[in-house]
Amino acid sequence: MKTLVATILACASLVTFNQAAAAPIEIKFSHVVAENTPKGQMALKFKELAESALPGQVEVKVYPNSQLFTDSSVLQAMQLGDVEIAAPALSKFQKYTDQLQIFDLPFLFKDINAVDRFQKGPEGQKLLKSMESKLLVGLGYLHNGMKQLTDSNPIRVPADIAGQKYRIMTSDVLQAQFEAVQAIPLKKPFSEVFTLLQTKAIDGQENTWSNTYSKKFFEVQKYATETNHGLLDYMVVTSAEFWYGLSDDVRAKLKAAMDESIAYGNTIALQKDAEDRQKIIDSGKTTVLTLTDAERQQWVDAMKPVWNMFADEIGPDLIGAALEANNQ
Ligand code: LMR
Numbered sequence: 001m002k003t004l005v006a007t008i009l010a011c012a013s014l015v016t017f018n019q020a021a022a023a024p025i026e027i028k029f030s031h032v033v034a035e036n037t038p039k040g041q042m043a044l045k046f047k048e049l050a051e052s053a054l055p056g057q058v059e060v061k062v063y064p065n066s067q068l069f070t071d072s073s074v075l076q077a078m079q080l081g082d083v084e085i086a087a088p089a090l091s092k093f094q095k096y097t098d099q100l101q102i103f104d105l106p107f108l109f110k111d112i113n114a115v116d117r118f119q120k121g122p123e124g125q126k127l128l129k130s131m132e133s134k135l136l137v138g139l140g141y142l143h144n145g146m147k148q149l150t151d152s153n154p155i156r157v158p159a160d161i162a163g164q165k166y167r168i169m170t171s172d173v174l175q176a177q178f179e180a181v182q183a184i185p186l187k188k189p190f191s192e193v194f195t196l197l198q199t200k201a202i203d204g205q206e207n208t209w210s211n212t213y214s215k216k217f218f219e220v221q222k223y224a225t226e227t228n229h230g231l232l233d234y235m236v237v238t239s240a241e242f243w244y245g246l247s248d249d250v251r252a253k254l255k256a257a258m259d260e261s262i263a264y265g266n267t268i269a270l271q272k273d274a275e276d277r278q279k280i281i282d283s284g285k286t287t288v289l290t291l292t293d294a295e296r297q298q299w300v301d302a303m304k305p306v307w308n309m310f311a312d313e314i315g316p317d318l319i320g321a322a323l324e325a326n327n328q
Pocket of ligand 1: 032033088089144169189190207211232
């Protein structure tokens with residue numbers, strides 16, 4: 001890996017020379033969600049901050065709503081140099097590293113503050129570098145929120161979900177999680193979820209309040225069950241070739257702009273989680289079911305054995321560090 005990064009750095013002076021001749025540097029930021037979401041707002045903030053820190057030197061083009069790439073094609077496109085920045089959900093990196101599967105383990109983190117502590121701690125920071133051998137560099141984590149279930153039927157306990165078809169992201173952990181409660185998980189792109197629900201090709205999906213609201217899933221689902229069973233967060237990634245090919249000055253300014261945009265996006269995530277939940281309730285289209293402690297415990301008991309299936313791939317120490325973040 002050192003040799004690879006060294007080679008890229010060795011080319012940097014040449015690239016820097018080319019940048020001076022061919023400014024502004026175009027930075028395409030591709031994502032799949034709507035603009036009125038934490039990620040949508042963070043991307044626009046990054047454009048504003050990066051262009052004002054480097055006037056005339058960079059141009060950031062944001063492509064929301066899977067306009068440019070879906071999450072299943074964006075990382076390969078990045079490796080090929082066709083896009084510079086993306087922020088896929090942590091569930092979508094399985095082809096590139098096993099370790100990020102930790103974020104999909106059901107009922108691992110007690111809340112988003114525990115997630116934040118883990119991500120900011122040494123293990124979380126190390127994971128940002130876990131794909132450098134694949135030429136992908138993590139620039140930071142962005143929150144969306146905890147996931148809830150939505151369904152065309154009222155779901156209170158695991159027995160209610162048996163036999164129901166659920167759309168999931170491309171993650172084997174999520175597949176195992178739904179199989180653990182005898183549901184039928186189907187890996188499908190985010191851009192297809194609304195139509196799959198509307199046509200009743202599937203019964204339900206798991207997502208945050210923000211995604212369920214902004215993509216109008218609540219208009220085609222009768223029920224949402226507030227389980228907070230898992231996490232939907234993102235890693236903002238770029239390609240090593242692009243990133244280390246930038247001059248030190250440009251890279252430092254872009255990193256500062258990214259850090260500030262992520263902090264901004266995280267504030268929006270906390271607000272939207274509560275606001276969009278309320279908007280869904282107020283719509284009267286979806287009934288939000290809250291669980292008793294005993295009902296929720298049934299989900300924990302059914303889904304938690306999934307941890308053992310992935311502990312070796314993820315690393316027991318990493319799981320231990322995540323659990324410690326719950327207690328701080
Ligand atoms: C999903 O596919 O449900 C999410 O990853 C979409 C997103 O980027 O929030």
